[in-house]
Amino acid sequence: MTTRAWWLVVLNILLPGSAQVLAGNRKLGRVGIVATFVLWILALVTLVLFLVARTLVYSIATNIVALTVVQVLLVFYFVLWLVLTVDTLRLARLVRVGPTARWLVAALAALVLVVLGSTANYGVVVAGSTRDAISAIFAGGQAAGAIDGRYNILLLGGDAGADRLGLRPDSISVVSVEESTGKATMIGIPRNLERVPFSEGSPLYEPFPDGYDCGDQCLISYLYTYGSEHPDLYPDAEAEGSNAGVEAMRDAVEGTLGITLQYYVLIDMQGFSDLIDALGGITIDVAEELPIGINGGPVVGTIEAGEQHMDGTTALWYARTRYNMTDYDRMVRQRAVQEAVLAQFEPSNVLTKFQAVAKAGSQVVKSDLPQAALGYFVDLASKTRALPIASVELIPANGVVVERPDFDAIHDLVAKSLAPTAEK
Template sequence: MTTSRQNKRKNKTRRKILYTVLIVAMVLLSGVIVFATNLSFQTKNAVNKIYEPLDREKEEQNEAIEKFDNAKAEDSAFTILLAGIENEEKAKYGRSDVLLVATVNPKTNKISMVSIPRDTRVYIPDLGYNDKINHSYANGGINYTINTIEEMLDIPIDYYVSTDFQGFEDIVDTVGGIDVEVPFTFKAQLTGSLKWKTYTEGPMELNGNEALAYVRMRKSDPQGDIGRNNRQKQVIKEIIDRGTSISNITKIDDMIEDIGNNVKTNIPSSEYLGLIKTYQKIKSSPIEQLQLKGVDDTRRGVYYFIPDEEGLEELSEQLKLNLKDFGNNAQTDSKKSTKVTDLTIGE
C-alpha cells in the first residue's frame, strides 16, 4: 500500500516536471518567433535606406525577384560584387577604388574570390571603348561597373554591395572592429586626421579608420596590387565573419541604420537572414583565392594593368565552375570536376 502511494507521488512529481519543461519550452519558442518576426520587420524598414536595385531590375522587378526566390529555394550558387567607392568633389559618381567579385555555392560549401585592380584596362560596353575599370563607375555608377565586369569575366553578377570610405569605416566600427594578421610592418596615413599609423607584423585589432588605411596602402607593399588585393580579401572576410556572428545578428537593424547613408545594395530585405544562414554554414570552409594575371603598362603617360588573355579565360572558368550545380552529391562531384583547390592564377 505504501509502495503504491509512493509510486503515485513519483508519477505526479514527474508529470509536474514534464508540464513545467513543456511550458518553459513553449515560452522560449514563442520568444524566438516574436524576436525573429520583430527582427525581420525592423530589418525590412532599415534596409529601405540602402536598397538600390540595378536599372535592369527596375525594368523587370517582378521577374527578377521571382527568379531569385526560386534559386534560393534550391540553394543555387550566386555571385556578389563588393565595390569600394572613392568619392570626388563635383563628380556625380566618384571612382571605384576596390572591386572584389565572389562566387558562393551553398551546395559545395565553397566561396571563390577575386580582386580586380582599379587600373585594369578593359572594354566598357556602355562607353564603347577600352579604359580603366574604375572609369566605368565614374561614368555610369554601379550599373556600368557591373556590365563591364560581366563582359570581362563572362559571368552574371547577381548582387552588389557598394560603399564609400565613410561607409567602410562605419561598417567596421559597427561590427566592433576587426582582427587582422598584418603580413609585414609598414606605415600608412589615416584619413581625416592625416596621422601616420604603424602596422606591425602579426595580429592587430583595427577600428574603421585604421582598417581603411590598411586596405588602401599599396606603395609600400612589396607585392604591389597583389598584396593590396590580398589584404582587401582578408578584411572583407573578417567583416563578414563579424557581421554574421550571433551577437551581431541581433543588431542587424541597428547596423543597417548606422551605415544606411553610405552603403547601397540590390539585395532585398527578405533575403538578409537567408544569406546570413548560408554564410554561417560555409564560412569555416577555405576560400578559394583567385588572382588576375597581367602586366603593368604605360600608354601615353597613363598607367594601366593589362590582363593576360589566357589567364583571364582561366579565371573565368574557375569562377564558372563554382557556379555549377553538382546535384545532391555536391562535395564529391565538385572534387571530381577539378583537381585544383585554392588556385592562385598568375602567382
C-alpha cells in the same frame, strides 16, 4: 497571508493569469493564460522551424511586415504582463504580509517585470532597426536564381568623399558562392584594368564594340563615371534598385570574367570604418610592418607586423594605403579586410551590437539583393562563414597584364576557380 502572497506572485511568474483565475478577475486571468500558451506555442514552433527549416525562420525575421507584427506583439505582451503583475500584487494584499516578506515579494515581482520589460524593449528596438536597415539597403524586386550552381555578387568599394568629385570604385571584386555548399571564392579585379570587353547584349557594346577604348588610360573604374554620365543607357536601373554607374560596372566585370552577376553591393569606403567599429573591430595577421601615408607625402603612422586588432580607421588605412606600394599589394590587403569583416558577423556579436551595426550598415551599403530573398542568403552566408574563402587576384603575378589583358586566359582562370567542388 505571507504564504498566499508568495504563491500568487510565483504563479504569476510561471503562468501569467493563473493568479487572477485563482483569486481575482477570472476573465482577465483567462486572457493572460491563453496569451501565455500562445506565446509558448509560437516559441516552440519557431524552435522546431529553426531546426528543420532555418531558411523560413530567416525569411520571417527579415520580412518588414513580420518585423512590424513582432513589435506589436512584444508591446502587447509587455502591457499584459504589467497589468497582470500589478493586479497580482493587489490580490496579494501586501499590507497584510509580514514586514520582511512584504518587500521581498514586491522586489521579486518588480525584478521579473523589469527583466521582461527590458527584453521586450530590446526586441522592439532590434525589430525596428532591422526593418529600417532592410528598407534602406535592399531592393524590393524578384530574386534571381543560381547560374551554373552559383550566386555571383559584385562588390564595389566607393571612394566618395568631401575632397572628391562624385564616386569611383576604389575596390572591385566578385564574391561567387556555390549554392550547394556555401563555399565562396573572391575574385579581385584591378581598378586600372584596361580595354575590358562587353557582350553584344550590353548597352556599352555599341559605343565600345572592341572593348573600353576612350583614347588614353581607359581604366575599368572609370566606367562607373561613364555610366553615371549616360543614364539613358540604363533607363530601368533606378527602378530596379541600382543606378547607371553600377550597371556599367556590372557589364564591365561580366565581360572581364566571363560570368553573369546576379547582384551587386556598393559600400561607401568613407563610412566603412563606422561599420567596423560597430562590429567591435577586426583582427588581421599583418605580414610586415606597413607605413601609413600617401605616395609623395609624409608617413603619418605605421601598422606593426603580426596579429593586430584594428578599429575602423586603422582598418581603412590598412586597406587603402599605397605608400611605396602597388595597387596589387593593396588588393590583397582589401581582400583580407573583407574576409575579416565577414568573420565578425557572428550572431552573438551582431545581436549585442545590433543597433550600431544596423545604423552603420544603412549608411554605407546599397544593394539590389531583394528583400524577399534575404532569408535564403542569410542561411547561405552562415554556411559560407564556416568554410575557408578562396581568392583569385587578377594581377601580374598571376599572368594578367592590366594594359593589354588576355581576356580568354582570364575567363579560363575564373572558370577553373569556380568549377564545382566535386570536380576540384
